[in-house]
Amino acid sequence: MNYKRLNIKTVMVLCCDRFFVWVALVILLSSSCQQESGKVINEVYEGPLIAIDSVYTEMSDEGKIVVKLRAPKQLDLANGDTEWPDGLYLEYLNMEGEITSTFVADYVYKDSKENVYRGEGNVVVQNRSNGDELNTEELFWDPVDETFYTDRFVTIKSDDEVHTGEGLKANQDFSSYQILKPSGTINIVDQ
Helix, strand or coil, X not given: CHHHHHHHHHHHHHHHHXXXXXXXXXXXXXXXXXXXHCCCCCCCCCXXXXXXXXXXXXXXXXXXXEEEEEEEEEEECCCCCEEECCCEEEEXXXXXXXXXXXXXXXXXXXXXXXXXXXXXXXEEEEECCCCCXXXXXXXXXXXXXXXXXXXXXXXXXXXXXXXXXXXXXXXXXXXXXXXXXXXXXXXXXXX
């Protein structure tokens, strides 16, 4: 008879021990879950790494300044791209240091992988020697090929004519250009 009591006590002790182990495990897990919810989750910052005000940059080729860049603000992004959210002004110089053409845009974004600048808004390119002026809403500049191009509507004012059309390819100093889909030419007559 004593054995039966001993077995019953052993079974009860084992059951009680397992019960307390399960209760302790549940309390431990629930308290660790509460601690996890209190942790701050770090969000990935996607803004600019560097923001520069009043930018002036000179780009050179063979020791000669060939481009002068001015902008009220420049943002250098984590992916290597650069943005000028408040506009950009570029002067292109020949090897003698004379300004051959200018580029102005309300907003410019440089894609670092493609090494191409995209100007948006009121984009104006002017040839300083002959006075020809390009106006468009979007224009790309490839500094390696030294070319401008777009597929948007363009207006080119020369001495006595205004040329319009869609799409354009031009050299960097805007001394030579081609409108891809010309739509018209207006002769300007002074009275």
